[in-house]
Amino acid sequence: MPECGDLPQREPDLDELEQRLGVTFKNRALLRHALVHKSLTNDLGASGLESNERLEFLGDSVLGVVVSRRLYEEYPERDEGQLTLLRSALVRASSLAAWARDLDLGKFVLVGRGESRAGGQNRDALLSSTFEAVIGAVFLDQGFAAARALILRFARPEIKRLTERQVIDAKSRLQQVSQARFAVTPTYEVLDITGLGHSPIFKVKVRAGGGVEAVAEGRSKQTAQQTAAAEALAAIEAMPFDEAPAERARPRDSERPRAIQDAEHARLAAEGSVEVEAPIEAEAPAG
Numbered sequence: 001m002p003e004c005g006d007l008p009q010r011e012p013d014l015d016e017l018e019q020r021l022g023v024t025f026k027n028r029a030l031l032r033h034a035l036v037h038k039s040l041t042n043d044l045g046a047s048g049l050e051s052n053e054r055l056e057f058l059g060d061s062v063l064g065v066v067v068s069r070r071l072y073e074e075y076p077e078r079d080e081g082q083l084t085l086l087r088s089a090l091v092r093a094s095s096l097a098a099w100a101r102d103l104d105l106g107k108f109v110l111v112g113r114g115e116s117r118a119g120g121q122n123r124d125a126l127l128s129s130t131f132e133a134v135i136g137a138v139f140l141d142q143g144f145a146a147a148r149a150l151i152l153r154f155a156r157p158e159i160k161r162l163t164e165r166q167v168i169d170a171k172s173r174l175q176q177v178s179q180a181r182f183a184v185t186p187t188y189e190v191l192d193i194t195g196l197g198h199s200p201i202f203k204v205k206v207r208a209g210g211g212v213e214a215v216a217e218g219r220s221k222q223t224a225q226q227t228a229a230a231e232a233l234a235a236i237e238a239m240p241f242d243e244a245p246a247e248r249a250r251p252r253d254s255e256r257p258r259a260i261q262d263a264e265h266a267r268l269a270a271e272g273s274v275e276v277e278a279p280i281e282a283e284a285p286a287g
Contacts, residue, residue, distance in 0.1 A: 012108035020103045022153075023138055023146060030055075030141050034133040037126060039112030052133035053196065059136030060199060062144070066151045067091055074159055085170070088223040089230065090158055092216060093201065096128035099154040105130055125194065170230035174208055177236055182209020186232070188225050191215065208232045210239060 012035055018024055025031045038051035067090050071083050078086070089095075100106065106121040109130050115121075139147040171186070178184050186208040195201035204224035205215045214231035218224030 012110065017103075017105075017108050021134070021138070021150060023142060023150065025137075025141050027141050030137040031134070034059075034137040035108050035110050035130065037109055037111045037115065037130070039115035040110050042112055052130065055133040055136035055140075056129045057136070057196060057198065058139060059132035059134065059147075062135055062139045062147050063091055063096075063132060063151055066148045067155055070152065070155065070159060084223065085226055085230075086162055088218050088227050089162065090155055092218065092227055093124050093128040094217070095158065096131045097124035100127035100131040102154065103131075105134070170226045170233055174206070174229040174233045174236075177233060178209040178212075181236065184209035186229065188228070190221060190224075204228050206232050208236060210236060212236050212239075 012032070014025075014028055014031055017031065017035075033050065034052050034055050036049060036052050038053060041049050041051045064087070067087055068083070071078075071086050071090075075083065075086065106127055109121050109126065111121060111126070115126075121127075135147055135151060138150055174186050178186050186206050189205045189207075190202060191205050192203040193200050194203070199219065201217050201219065202221045202224040203215060203217050204221065205213060206225065206228040207213050212232050212235045214228045214235065216224050216228035216231055218227055
């Protein structure tokens with residue numbers, strides 16, 4: 001392992017990080033390993049130093065198990081598709097990055113010089129992957145119970161804040177609201193596909209009425225679209241009606257004949273969202 005003088009930055013204070021995590025490691029080398037970003041190993045070349053990507057892979061799996069079980073227990077009436085939407089809302093990269101910021105994890109990560117100059121220690125992608133790597137290290141050193149406790153420390157409050165809006169088909173609801181208020185059908189665009197080969201991460205942008213745009217990430221394209229739609233829907237629903245140009249162009253439902261309302265609602269329900277890429281086929285459940 002390279003000496004401290006070989007690194008482009010100071011060694012992380014593992015005492016402080018253990019206090020923040022509430023975990024005392026038996027093998028501190030695992031914790032330090034979780035903090036090594038691949039940009040540092042690229043800089044150091046054949047130094048024998050390994051990046052945290054393998055721990056990230058492990059932590060991602062542990063995180064999925066813990067959150068999935070918690071949602072299974074909290075929402076016994078939800079089906080597999082609804083639970084998948086809930087899980088994607090909880091463990092998307094922006095959520096994991098927020099949890100990492102709560103731990104001030106960015107100050108402990110070991111990155112290469114270029115990544116450091118670019119402010120990489122505050123990027124969502126780096127923080128979320130480091131959080132997963134730390135979970136993997138806790139799991140290996142302390143066992144499943146300790147990893148579960150750390151995950152639920154952050155996930156439990158988020159689960160309590162989940163609403164019905166996040167469980168329904170967000171794309172369909174966004175289409176209805178955007179068309180009704182703005183006469184605009186949402187469109188979806190895949191911006192990027194990142195992550196390790198075994199676990200790709202899709203970044204998707206949705207554009208809806210009123211100039212509303214939202215970007216979200218997910219482990220599948222469909223999940224990313226649903227999450228982006230949920231965020232765009234929340235933004236539109238927070239807007240006062242006087243910000244909706246389409247609303248001024250026609251009367252509200254309460255001012256229109258019921259037959260016209262019913263006909264329009266039926267039309268909206270029958271139409272599908274327009275997408276930039278080819279329509280997504282429903283994903284078969286694993287197993």
